[in-house]
């Protein structure tokens with residue numbers, strides 16, 4: 001009966017008979033609304049679910065490539081689970097290599113986590129592994145292979161866990177939006193290229209012309225110093241992603257921008273969009289021109305609603321937003337890669353076949369020494385560092401012998417202001433870390449309010465981590481121990 005109902009619902013949806021289709025529950029989720037000419041992945045629910053990983057011939061922009069897929073689609077089927085259920089997930093591997101499935105963000109017993117070499121041995125070709133675990137949480141999650149390059153090749157899919165208690169926000173309709181990347185090359189080939197030249201896919205390096213404009217803006221000496229510092233580190237300030245849009249086609253629910261994945265709505269409805277960043281490395285900046293987005297959930301956790309124009313989603317993160325399109329028109333869902341080398345795109349529309357303007361890509365951002373955890377011009381510096389920055393000494397903005405700095409650490413204690421934590425961090429200079437330790441940042445600064453490189457310079461209200469406040473009080477309310485905060 002369920003199969004019949006979902007088939008009927010799908011037919012109605014694809015025929016655009018929305019009025020009828022919305023009364024059938026199976027029609028609500030996004031998958032049923034994929035473009036009529038592109039079969040959308042299916043939805044699986046219940047307490048026992050069978051999944052098969054296999055090779056798949058996959059077409060992107062009219063060209064056929066080799067994918068690996070769960071149940072014959074990229075992304076794989078949407079799993080709709082229920083908090084409080086005990087589920088059995090039987091995963092069969094039909095590939096010619098060992099495979100695995102990891103349930104990202106799900107709280108499961110260690111042996112059910114699906115990480116080969118850590119929680120189990122993986123699933124050998126032809127074998128079935130039976131996962132059994134209780135569902136103790138709710139929200140938007142996803143699952144993916146944890147073996148070799150299988151995730152990049154297509155082994156990923158979304159999970160929705162229905163909560164035991166009703167959601168604290170209302171919505172009339174929902175769509176899952178899985179963002180990812182596609183390449184016609186194998187992941188081994190990509191790694192081979194990157195090992196030979198880390199910037200192999202970066203076609204947005206700084207040019208001579210840019211040097212002159214930087215020199216005009218900051219002064220010639222400052223520009224030379226900056227370029228020299230990057231050269232010394234053997235790093236590139238335009239290195240935002242190892243593999244870029246020069247190689248990747250960015251996908252929305254497995255569909256390339258030109259094919260325009262479309263989700264439907266009725267004007268006036270509250271539409272919940274569940275974004276899942278399932279790419280191997282891409283950070284996406286997501287916006288829907290003409291609509292405000294109210295963020296209600298992050299990584300499956302309900303948050304105090306915050307209205308934004310744009311948010312950045314990193315690999316493996318999920319965000320749920322609510323939009324209220326009031327007009328009988330199409331809206332572009334635009335997910336621009338952080339390095340601006342490409343985008344995933346789809347459409348929210350009252351009818352299939354509609355589209356809206358696709359925004360131009362913005363100028364690519366450039367990293368600064370501050371991003372690398374190093375002191376910037378004009379920063380408050382401890383006397384020791386200030387002395388070292390005299391003419392002839394190493395400039396404050398470089399750290400000789402440093403190949404791979406760790407990302408900036410947040411060393412802020414609860415009582416400290418941003419400025420205090422900044423100066424405390426700078427006082428904690430490299431000489432304090434002991435000999436041989438060259439990966440501790442020169443300076444750190446609390447940055448949860450920082451929208452990140454490439455965002456925040458226009459009028460858009462961008463989501464920052466400081467906006468994300470849990471809706472429910474975290475059960476453990478002991479005060480933080482300040483000393484444990486400092487490395």
Ligand SMILES: [Cu+2]
Pocket residue numbers: 102103104105144316
């Ligand atoms: Cu994961």
